[in-house]
Amino acid sequence: xxxxxxxxxxxxxxxxxxxxxxxxxxxxxxxxxxxxxxxxxxxxxxxxxxxxxxxxxxxxxxxxxxxxxxxxxxxxxxxxxxxxxxxxxxxxxxxxxxxxxxxxxxxxxxxxxxxxxxxxxxxxxxxxxxxxxxxxxxxxxxxxxxxxxxxxxxxxxxxxxxxxxxxxxxxxxxxxxxxxxxxxxxxxxxxxxxxxxxxxxxxxxxxxxxxxxxxxxxxxxxxxxxxxxxxxxxxxxxxxxxxxxxxxxxxxxxxxxxxxxxxxxxxxxxxxxxxxxxxxxxxxxxxxxxxxxxxxxxxxxxxxxxxxxxxxxxxxxxxxxxxxxxxxxxxxxxxxxxxxxxxxxxxxxxxxxxxxxxxxxxxxxxxxx
Amino acid sequence: xxxxxxxxxxxxxxxxxxxxxxxxxxxxxxxxxxxxxxxxxxxxxxxxxxxxxxxxxxxxxxxxxxxxxxxxxxxxxxxxxxxxxxxxxxxxxxxxxxxxxxxxxxxxxxxxxxxxxxxxxxxxxxxxxxxxxxxxxxxxxxxxxxxxxxxxxxxxxxxxxxxxxxxxxxxxxxxxxxxxxxxxxxxxxxxxxxxxxxxxxxxxxxxxxxxxxxxxxxxxxxxxxxxxxxxxxxxxxxxxxxxxxxxxxxxxxxxxxxxxxxxxxxxxxxxxxxxxxxxxxxxxxxxxxxxxxxxxxxxxxxxxxxxxxxxxxxxxxxxxxxxxxxxxxxxxxxxxxxxxxxxxxxxxxxxxxxxxxxxxxxxxxxxxxxxxxxxxxxxxxxxxxxxxxxxxxxxxxxxxxxxxxxxxxxxxxxxxxxxxxxxxxxxxxxxxxxxxxxxxxxxxxxxxxxxxxxxxxxxxxxxxxxxxxxxxxxxxxxxxxxxxxxxxxxxxxxxxxxxxxxxxxxxxxxxxxxxxxxxxxxxxxxxxx
Numbered sequence: 054x055x056x057x058x059x060x061x062x063x064x065x066x067x068x069x070x071x072x073x074x075x076x077x078x079x080x081x082x083x084x085x086x087x088x089x090x091x092x093x094x095x096x097x098x099x100x101x102x103x104x105x106x107x108x109x110x111x112x113x114x115x116x117x118x119x120x121x122x123x124x125x126x127x128x129x130x131x132x133x134x135x136x137x138x139x140x141x142x143x144x145x146x147x148x149x150x151x152x153x154x155x156x157x158x159x160x161x162x163x164x165x166x167x168x169x170x171x172x173x174x175x176x177x178x179x180x181x182x183x184x185x186x187x188x189x190x191x192x193x194x195x196x197x198x199x200x201x202x203x204x205x206x207x208x209x210x211x212x213x214x215x216x217x218x219x220x221x222x223x224x225x226x227x228x229x230x231x232x233x234x235x236x237x238x239x240x241x242x243x244x245x246x247x248x249x250x251x252x253x254x255x256x257x258x259x260x261x262x263x264x265x266x267x268x269x270x271x272x273x274x275x276x277x278x279x280x281x282x283x284x285x286x287x288x289x290x291x292x293x294x295x296x297x298x299x300x301x302x303x304x305x306x307x308x309x310x311x312x313x314x315x316x317x318x319x320x321x322x323x324x325x326x327x328x329x330x331x332x333x334x335x336x337x338x339x340x341x342x343x344x345x346x347x348x349x350x351x352x353x354x355x356x357x358x359x360x361x362x363x364x365x366x367x368x369x370x371x372x373x374x375x376x377x378x379x380x381x382x383x384x385x386x387x388x389x390x391x392x393x394x395x396x397x398x399x400x401x402x403x404x405x406x407x408x409x410x411x412x413x414x415x416x417x418x419x420x421x422x
Numbered sequence: 423x424x425x426x427x428x429x430x431x432x433x434x435x436x437x438x439x440x441x442x443x444x445x446x447x448x449x450x451x452x453x454x455x456x457x458x459x460x461x462x463x464x465x466x467x468x469x470x471x472x473x474x475x476x477x478x479x480x481x482x483x484x485x486x487x488x489x490x491x492x493x494x495x496x497x498x499x500x501x502x503x504x505x506x507x508x509x510x511x512x513x514x515x516x517x518x519x520x521x522x523x524x525x526x527x528x529x530x531x532x533x534x535x536x537x538x539x540x541x542x543x544x545x546x547x548x549x550x551x552x553x554x555x556x557x558x559x560x561x562x563x564x565x566x567x568x569x570x571x572x573x574x575x576x577x578x579x580x581x582x583x584x585x586x587x588x589x590x591x592x593x594x595x596x597x598x599x600x601x602x603x604x605x606x607x608x609x610x611x612x613x614x615x616x617x618x619x620x621x622x623x624x625x626x627x628x629x630x631x632x633x634x635x636x637x638x639x640x641x642x643x644x645x646x647x648x649x650x651x652x653x654x655x656x657x658x659x660x661x662x663x664x665x666x667x668x669x670x671x672x673x674x675x676x677x678x679x680x681x682x683x684x685x686x687x688x689x690x691x692x693x694x695x696x697x698x699x700x701x702x703x704x705x706x707x708x709x710x711x712x713x714x715x716x717x718x719x720x721x722x723x724x725x726x727x728x729x730x731x732x733x734x735x736x737x738x739x740x741x742x743x744x745x746x747x748x749x750x751x752x753x754x755x756x757x758x759x760x761x762x763x764x765x766x767x768x769x770x771x772x773x774x775x776x777x778x779x780x781x782x783x784x785x786x787x788x789x790x791x792x793x794x795x796x797x798x799x800x801x802x803x804x805x806x807x808x809x810x811x812x813x814x815x816x817x818x819x820x821x822x823x824x825x826x827x828x829x830x831x832x833x834x835x836x837x838x839x840x841x842x843x844x845x846x847x848x849x850x851x852x853x854x855x856x857x858x859x860x861x862x863x864x865x866x867x868x869x870x871x872x873x874x875x876x877x878x879x880x881x882x883x884x885x886x887x888x889x890x891x892x893x894x895x896x897x898x899x900x901x902x903x904x905x906x907x908x909x910x911x912x913x914x915x916x917x918x919x920x921x922x923x924x925x926x927x928x929x930x931x932x933x934x935x936x937x938x939x940x941x942x943x944x945x946x947x948x949x950x951x
Binding site: 064065313314315317318319320321322323324325328332333336337339 | 752754773776777778779780781783784785787788789792793794795796797798799803806807809810811841843854857861
């Protein structure tokens with residue numbers, strides 16, 4: 054009798070997972086979100102550009118799958134370089150992948166003139182091929198530097214692809230961390246308030262009401278004034294505002310769970326408050342909390358975008374999708390891709406998160422459908 | 423007589439994640455004009471889904487096949503518009519929950535008059551006259567005033583009367599009643615049944631009664647269909663079926679009345695629990711900037727003495743304070759009056775001081791669905807008390823105790839890693855009992871432990887509780903509104919009404935010679951069949 058092999062049960066979590074798997078929109082969204090997260094983590098290292106590198110020759114170039122510089126632009130580019138070096142261009146030609154320029158001057162030409170070529174974003178590896186005896190004519194050679202800007206470049210000549218992925222990193226990080234801050238504070242505050250009930254509950258919820266009454270932007274501006282602009286401040290500001298919703302939701306859940314008969318049964322059994330909270334109330338509350346988190350993260354991302362749009366958020370050279378959209382909107386005419394690309398990333402990610410949230414709600418609370 | 427509704431080989435199935443689940447596997451039922459038929463079966467037998475399927479009221483993932491002939495129209499597969507011209511006028515339904523079937527935002531008048539206008543094409547004044555007439559018809563007092571009241575101002579019985587009035591307002595040919603009295607107090611149940619029977623005679627409509635209660639069938643139905651697992655296993659004249667049941671299942675159902683009696687305890691047994699002049703008052707209202715506090719006396723000066731091995735039955739309608747009394751005696755609620763447990767006064771003890779005593783006194787609740795935490799396995803649920811009271815015990819030892827407890831309540835211990843939702847109602851109640859007895863308590867409060875269960879399962883639980891009592895010398899406080907169960911369980915009975923004790927005595931005294939009219943009403947409702 055001592056050895057009765059126990060059969061495995063099917064927990065509600067497994068049921069919920071099966072229901073979620075049947076929800077195609079949620080699963081596709083989850084895959085897409087994983088893809089975006091991976092892309093923002095490893096993508097910036099693969100594009101071949103630093104997110105801070107500026108290419109003065111390629112300011113606001115449109116997206117293209119062909120490499121820069123384009124052949125038709127080379128003539129103009131070389132003329133500009135030669136003018137900058139106070140030389141006269143005699144002729145230029147391409148030969149076996151190298152680029153040969155013959156220049157003349159009224160004075161002898163210094164060898165260091167190759168620097169002008171190297172300094173340009175289109176050429177590298179500048180060398181002196183030959184020099185006339187009087188030093189007034191010189192043939193220089195350089196190889197063309199092929200650069201890819203799949204998403205084009207921004208107004209400072211930085212690669213938009215790298216910057217968008219970096220910005221995504223920041224946006225998702227803010228979303229996740231500020232979301233966590235809000236959830237942690239909210240769950241603790243709400244469950245304690247709901248569980249203790251009575252006067253304590255009353256007092257704690259009035260504090261929440263008072264905080265609700267503070268205008269959000271004003272609150273953030275105050276924080277910025279006192280503590281200066283700071284990345285961590287963003288988490289704090291957003292987390293400090295959004296936990297209020299969480300606290301209210303959790304309190305309500307706790308109040309209703311507290312009246313469940315299984316909680317009463319545990320009380321009758323002499324289980325202490327901590328045991329009831331940890332074993333009965335919080336596990337049964339996880340469903341709504343998870344749902345709320347997936348809906349909270351997009352909210353945080355939007356708030357961050359809003360703050361950044363106002364100039365209170367992330368600072369250069371760092372960027373976030375909100376910052377990029379704000380900059381893009383100023384270049385809407387002429388370089389609309391600067392607005393459209395980050396906006397596409399932001400909205401698709403938000404869509405995915407919302408679909409996942411909806412899917413989770415259906416999976417965890419089938420009765421609510 | 424010509425049939426009003428004829429169901430031919432009706433099948434109902436649901437698309438779920440576990441595949442297609444057949445709820446009704448081909449049922450044939452005929453209702454003729456002016457007759458009352460009953461469909462009986464335990465929960466899950468498909469009796470409600472059969473009618474829902476025929477009426478096009480299934481949940482979104484449900485599907486009905488077969489023929490439901492109303493006259494020469496087949497209701498199954500009919501469009502919603504066509505169905506709506508029949509539902510609510512020619513065929514009407516009453517559901518179980520009078521609390522939720524009425525919209526809380528509209529007055530009774532609004533809800534009654536609207537469908538009359540719609541289906542009978544009367545103007546507002548005429549429809550109002552008809553509504554008044556209907557309320558008088560279902561014997562609602564002051565119908566003029568009631569037309570202007572909201573559902574929350576009425577009792578459950580009154581609301582069910584309004585539902586009946588709504589259902590009958592358009593002179594239907596067929597009334598389908600799905601467990602119309604199950605959610606009501608026993609005494610109200612009897613009145614509603616009487617009303618429905620008399621209305622049926624007056625209006626001459628056909629009636630389908632869906633119920634699990636054989637007492638109701640016997641009282642009201644001409645013919646009966648017995649359903650089990652989606653199939654009709656027996657049908658026939660009510661008298662014949664009751665007198666000579668053919669199918670095994672029908673026999674089991676008829677035999678499911680709780681029977682037997684508890685063996686008496688010795689008068690010298692020690693006292694386990696005593697309470698004298700226990701009072702519980704609730705403060706309603708008040709709070710931060712709130713209105714003045716109103717005091718509600720939920721229990722008003724009740725005294726009792728419970729001896730070892732004894733069962734005291736506490737009976738009364740809902741709201742009579744019987745559950746509140748039991749919770750107060752276990753000090754789960756603040757109360758006044760002296761309470762002694764095991765010779766120790768527990769009157770002023772706080773939570774921490776009560777904790778060691780909690781092991782000795784357990785409680786089993788009415789709702790086996792609500793009383794087990796859905797996120798824990800059965801093993802975790804029943805061993806939780808051990809973690810609290812015997813923290814030194816190893817996990818293996820706890821598991822062993824869990825196996826013993828499950829065996830005692832006749833549940834296969836191999837199932838202990840499953841979750842509550844994988845068990846039936848009766849099994850869950852057994853699990854709740856296992857959780858109570860694993861601590862080897864002296865006293866168990868049983869708060870309507872059998873009320874949410876089917877009759878057959880009820881009987882098994884009653885037998886189990888009696889056996890456990892005998893084996894472990896337990897004392898029970900048995901709370902119930904069902905005197906048939908109390909008779910089978912208790913030595914002593916306390917009858918409560920509005921928080922006060924109105925009658926008490928040994929179970930035979932109360933059952934055989936009830937002094938109060940209130941007790942007699944309870945008796946009449948419980949032993950009608």
